[in-house]
Amino acid sequence: MKHKKHVQGKRKPSHPLKPHHPSKITKSTPTKGSNGPKSKSSSSSTYSPRPIIPFTPTSSLLLIGEGDFSFTNSLITGTPPHISPSTTITTTTNDTEPVTVEKYPHSEETIKVLKSQEHKVLFSIDITKKLPKSLSTNKYNCIIFNFPHVGGLSTHLDRQIRSNQELILSFFKNCIPLLSTDGGIDDGSGNIVITLFTGKPYDDWNLKELAKSVGLECIRSFKFDATIYEGYKHVRTIGFRDREGDWKGEERGARSFVFKVKDDGKHKKKGGNKKGSDKNKGNSNKKNGKGNGKDSDDDDDDE
Known part of the structure; x- marks a missing residue:
């Protein structure tokens, strides 16, 4: 499977106290039933709908x-x-x-x-x-x-x-x-x-x-x-x-x-450089239908 190259991964985060427009959380919400790369339909068999x-x-x-x-x-x-x-x-x-x-x-x-x-x-x-x-x-x-x-x-x-x-x-x-x-x-x-x-x-x-x-x-x-x-x-x-x-x-x-x-200690096991680390992050997120590999904390468990 080909992975898209994410240019946004190179962007420096803004100062934490600086309002951000638009929100990353809003952007990350995919359209249900979409056939685009962000659709989670392919991961439905491994995803639990039960409340967390x-x-x-x-x-x-x-x-x-x-x-x-x-x-x-x-x-x-x-x-x-x-x-x-x-x-x-x-x-x-x-x-x-x-x-x-x-x-x-x-x-x-x-x-x-x-x-x-x-x-x-x-x-x-x-x-x-x-x-x-x-x-x-x-x-x-x-x-x-x-x-x-x-x-x-x-x-x-x-x-x-x-x-x-x-x-x-x-x-x-x-x-x-x-x-x-x-x-x-x-x-x-x-x-x-x-x-x-x-x-x-x-x-x-x-x-x-x-x-x-x-x-x-x-x-x-x-x-x-x-x-x-x-x-x-x-x-x-x-x-x-x-x-x-x-x-x-x-x-x-x-x-x-x-x-x-x-x-x-868990993150150090995923690779010694950023490139390797990003690759592993992308693989580890497949269970949630996410393979974008920027930061694991940018991935939402459900929508």
Whole structure:
């Protein structure tokens, strides 16, 4: 099989904090049923359509920016639950407990349930600042930040993009030291998972470039399916407002991106020079219908 020569592989990545137009994520989405080179129809026999959960029932989890804690609660109340009864979840929010209950009145009962099952519910955790010892002295198999957003700090689009990029960079930097040395979904070190809505302005945040700038690589991405998390409802940073009661963020298109720390020894086995490395990357991506061989973290697991 002939492989197309990818000129884009020689292009230098932009500065991680520079908005990128158009988004690579948007570009990488092929048209279903297409006979073009990006069609994934040839790999359907090896591709599983089942929803992907980026952790196991016994994973040690740290959840950041949980809002009303409905996602945390869905992990233990689903049928069946996603987390083993013997597993303790550490879940956090940036707000104080009174502010959380004021923003999301229904969260009060959820918080009681989580605490009654001895899960760690932590308030006033600002991921952009130095973390307290209650977090920094532990290690986690998986650290999850669903739909990070700084809120409406500015109506200027570029400023909003930059503010959210800075939030994500701080999150990455603070969480890398908290990752375990094992327990990741690839049998390697722990993973960081970020879920974002698809489309603008989220595609312009350059999530993968931000990760690269702090020594992380994206090992896979997949559609976020909110329906597999029973009882989960997406809430806004500003809290619940009556006039927006019918706003259902969980029904919007979204993707989850799984990251791990680079240089764990696996990449060095693929070749000593860039050309050889690219060749091997192209071969290793055939199972996902991807043979473009630029960077493994540019390949999406599903569309």
